[in-house]
Amino acid sequence: MKLTGNTIFITGGGSGIGRGIAEAFHKLGNQVIISGRRKANLDETIKANPGMAAYELDITDPESIKSVTRKIIADYPALNVLFNNAGIMPFDDAAKPIDEKTIGDVVTTNLLGPIRMTSALIDHLKAQPSSVIINNTSVLAYVPLAYNAVYSATKAALHSFTMSQRFALRDTSVKVQEIAPPWVDTDLVKKSGDPRAMPLDVFVKETMEKLATDSEEIYVDAIKSLRDNPGSNEHEFFFQFNEVMVADPIPV
Ligand SMILES: NC(=O)c1ccc[n+]([C@@H]2O[C@H](COP(=O)([O-])OP(=O)(O)OC[C@H]3O[C@@H](n4cnc5c(N)ncnc54)[C@H](OP(=O)(O)O)[C@@H]3O)[C@@H](O)[C@H]2O)c1
Numbered sequence: 001m002k003l004t005g006n007t008i009f010i011t012g013g014g015s016g017i018g019r020g021i022a023e024a025f026h027k028l029g030n031q032v033i034i035s036g037r038r039k040a041n042l043d044e045t046i047k048a049n050p051g052m053a054a055y056e057l058d059i060t061d062p063e064s065i066k067s068v069t070r071k072i073i074a075d076y077p078a079l080n081v082l083f084n085n086a087g088i089m090p091f092d093d094a095a096k097p098i099d100e101k102t103i104g105d106v107v108t109t110n111l112l113g114p115i116r117m118t119s120a121l122i123d124h125l126k127a128q129p130s131s132v133i134i135n136n137t138s139v140l141a142y143v144p145l146a147y148n149a150v151y152s153a154t155k156a157a158l159h160s161f162t163m164s165q166r167f168a169l170r171d172t173s174v175k176v177q178e179i180a181p182p183w184v185d186t187d188l189v190k191k192s193g194d195p196r197a198m199p200l201d202v203f204v205k206e207t208m209e210k211l212a213t214d215s216e217e218i219y220v221d222a223i224k225s226l227r228d229n230p231g232s233n234e235h236e237f238f239f240q241f242n243e244v245m246v247a248d249p250i251p252v
Helices: 016-027 039-048 062-075 100-126 146-168 200-211 221-227 234-247
Strands: 007-011 031-036 053-056 081-084 131-136 174-179
Touching (some): 007 016, 007 100, 016 039, 039 053, 053 062, 062 100, 100 131, 100 174, 131 146, 146 234, 174 200
Parallel strands (some): 007 031, 031 053
């Protein structure tokens, strides 16, 4: 995608990857609009980046999505990029009953959220001369982390939805890109400085460089082998990966 001259709406732009990408686009002179539930994070981010705008939005709430997107279109009619970034990652245990709240929250945030955001903005995006939808999945879309089973499943589902959406929009002005991050050191679980996690600034730099291409999928070089693993022989690597992660889990 073109990295300048855009009006970009980012869900979950008040922290972590969303904020990092928001600030990178802001520095390049784009009009950036961020959203999220925590007003303090949004206020802090726009104060640090004069000209950036923010709207409170809960993507689990279809009414909130409808009213906020209507307002953004009215306030920023040149809006041409939607970055579906917001997400949550609770642990679970698929060997036991998983409570309804965990299931509902993860699926509603990580999968239904981006689908509803796109539905609310798609007619507007198609009316622009050049638009982009970016969906933030995860390397775990390709190699599930077993004790984030519902999370990994929502990311695999979002990858699938992204492919269908790309095909359905092939003859329109809307391109669809996917960002599949590796483990990045954010507060998604807990910022820990774990050496296995990629520092946020390193991730943002490589991601922006790759976004500048027209690649359908953006992922850092370090996870290429995980991206390439799915196939009829995927199970052996998947099992080894999860044995390693069980022995040395993500710090919580
Ligand atoms: N960090 C990683 O290792 C990693 C790896 C692969 C993929 N990802 C993906 O990257 C995305 C960003 O995560 P992050 O690592 O940057 O963690 P983060 O700092 O926790 O960011 C998540 C963002 O989502 C927002 N959010 C969560 N629930 C929301 C809701 N119901 N409505 C609106 N906004 C909501 C949060 O804002 P509020 O709480 O203020 O609403 C927050 O700004 C997620 O989709 C995650 O799955 C991260």
